[in-house]
């Protein structure tokens with residue numbers, strides 16, 4: 001499968017499978033335990049249909065929006081993913097360069113192959129980068145890391161809340177992997193051990209820590225990533241978060257965790273006032289692979305979506321924005337503010 005055959009994000013996946021080592025491929029593509037959460041993320045989008053409207057003059061279509069107050073050409077951003085250097089010599093910097101050319105927003109993983117310093121050096125003028133945080137059990141270390149990110153110019157801190165202990169990647173544990181990844185970039189902590197506590201994943205993390213992070217950064221936006229129930233979205237807002245990501249870590253944390261699209265639908269039912277609010281944004285990630293997936297999440301009230309695996313597998317900024325424009329035209333929608341639940345058939349979600 002050659003790079004010339006790439007047309008959709010799913011094609012990137014096939015291409016990447018051909019070029020990654022077995023261990024690398026299983027690490028990137030795998031999920032936790034029986035992988036129900038991983039499959040559920042994708043299946044949720046497949047169960048929703050669209051109710052298009054016609055004859056509405058869709059000559060001009062605008063997909064642009066704001067993510068945490070920043071302009072974005074389309075309502076999606078690059079989710080933080082660890083160890084991009086396993087498959088590519090410049091690691092996360094590849095996404096930084098692509099995002100710089102196209103105007104997309106990148107969140108760098110705390111356990112990235114390339115440091116935030118390197119990413120900041122590679123970024124374009126005015127390009128915004130967010131930084132993802134795994135809270136260290138030693139709060140002095142955590143405070144130093146957060147301050148360093150703020151000093152380097154990280155625009156926001158994305159606190160990952162759904163991994164209070166390390167998950168196990170069942171494919172790697174099963175021994176199906178034969179070859180080793182590139183020795184130059186071995187993992188910091190190997191994903192093949194059963195779930196365990198790690199100093200980087202503080203299990204005593206709690207809501208009051210949002211205020212602590214804000215204080216340490218001097219007021220940068222804080223996003224809580226990995227929220228899986230509408231009640232926790234209410235708590236995130238009450239505790240001063242600027243946004244949440246409805247996410248189950250791409251099916252890599254708690255198996256059977258609710259598909260984020262379903263959690264989004266729950267917010268619409270129980271706390272609709274939290275949606276489409278400029279001061280508190282709700283993002284969604286997990287299983288988003290095409291423009292219509294983004295549209296479905298936006299119709300249910302998300303402000304934007306994150307893409308994880310597709311950006312590991314592909315050059316940044318190529319694909320879903322073009323698809324979105326086509327789909328919006330075919331739906332009779334001119335801009336993303338017009339999207340709403342009336343465009344969806346969700347009875348099977």
Ligand code: FNR
Pocket residue numbers: 027028029041079080081082109110111112132160225247248249250251252285286287288306307308309310
């Ligand atoms: C991740 N994800 C992740 N999240 C995070 O907060 N910090 C991290 O270091 C990582 N690392 C990571 C590695 C790999 C290989 C994957 C696939 C994912 C989760 C990521 O941010 C996002 O939530 C999911 O990837 C979204 O699902 P999709 O788009 O991959 O289906």
